[in-house]
Amino acid sequence: MKILITGTSGRLGGALKRCYESRHEILAPSHAELDLARPDGLETVLDDLEFDVLINCAGMVHPDACERDPLSAMQVNAESPAQLAGCCQHRGVRMIHISTDYVFDSVEASPLDEAALAQPINAYGRSKLAGEQAVMAASSKALVARVSWLFGGHLPSFPEQMIKTALSGHEVAAIADKWSVPTSVDDVAHWLEHLVTQCPKASGILHVCNSGQATWHEYAETTLSLAHELGVIPDLPMVQRQALDGFAGFIAKRARYTVMSNARLAGWMGQAPRTWQEALRESLARGA
Template sequence: MPESSGKNNILIVGAGGRMGAALARHYRQDHQVTALRRTDLDVTKVDTLRPTLAPLEFDTLIYTAGLTNVDQCEDQPEEARLCNAETPKILAQICAEKGARLIHISTDYVFDGRKNLALTETEPPNPLSVYGKTKLAGETAVLKVSPHFLVIRVSWLFGPDRPSFPDMILKNALAQDHVAAIADKVSCPTYSEDLASWIEPMLSDNRYCGLLHLSNSGSTNWQAYGQATLDIAAELGLPLKATKVDALYRADFPIFKAERPEFTAFDTSKYTKLSSIVPRNWQDALRDYLQKQYQSSARFFIAVSSIVAI
């Protein structure tokens, strides 16, 4: 069943994912939160949306669900359309009918990544994949219902609720002598804990509307992102087998079904102008995450090593 735990009455659809879980955990401290997972609401079954949401009271609905596996979207375009485009449209209609606010989470994949420039909200989208096209359709549908709703584009999300790239590269480096990551794809890592704190004032502030780009400051590629992860892990004392991340290139992966955009770093100056907040850089956010997530593990490894040495 949905979890309920305020101030703002918030409904989160997609609370089983990395971002939805972070928002639910963060907002439950000060707000009334109803968190729906896939077991509570299957967003591919659009005919169940109104019956499920009709009896619920909420001031703000945050939609974080969707089909996000880029290659799976190529194989299942209809499911992608339902999750990423049709459901956001219906949720927007429901919110408009209830007089509620909608915050819809989207992606950097709405861009083709062919410009090596930080992307503003006014940059024309040109998605390359089914995933990107359906996410763009969802954005368009939401803002057609009301331009006062908010669509937040995020990129390269990491955080404690589900494993992401830093966790995977670290897992491999603890077990293998060699690790590698793609060096010719650039974007902005985004810490889910930071994202939750940035979004909180937007729950009831209608100045935040239309399109908004949000990420930690600075851009990087997967290889450098992985190397930063291992460097921090080494400082924490984790017993890495691999300490260097080798370079791979997208051309090395012809098995990918969906084309990926090459450069999707965000310009977040619109957010800074509205909030007077400059997002901290991704390296500091990554260090914060790894310390919180792995510091105790590092202490354990160090303690065990000391015992073995004795």
């Protein structure tokens, strides 16, 4: 297939490109070539490109940057994706739009399915929810894939930060009362390829994440214990517990519980996604 992927300098887009390029023809316009901060120019750029499916991984993804500049966040995360979806609809092409668990802020302690009420509490989440709605309004075939706490790929993420801190000998600390699902970009690449090639009817919202759930504290402990087992860190440090309330490092408010249920994804895949711990072990072993 000819797959157009945006955001390939980023974590997820880069992983999709690397995973697919041996089996598919990949078009990967750069940020400068297809700038989502300029919605008006997008149609002209797409007019010159031939593709069977568009996967939009580009976005303004840092909650604090979105909080500082909510108008740009709306433009990049909602208005431009809507333009891309409109072009795809016009050409009869499917669009996969990547979204986030940050559309939620739940007090529930059980995994949220696709019908659960989205109530974002920061500018990032509001812009991503507006993007989901605009994409689905513009394109009847669009699939909105919500992902969470991505690890893997060519850029360092939470596990690498924890390992780096442990190796530096500094205290390792992580928030112990905020829950989501760590998810492997390689697994996301595998699931999306299956959905693109085998499931033409998959549309609407889909939660695309590994199985299980964790707090950042549990995620840090598991990362360090696997890293220790793999010989990446010589000693296993204690991870100090931090609380979300009063945490000084954030500008944007962070949701406490955004764990997504992947039951619908399991239905499309014909089996339950593996746990985040299994995926993390494989990812760390590859880098060890």
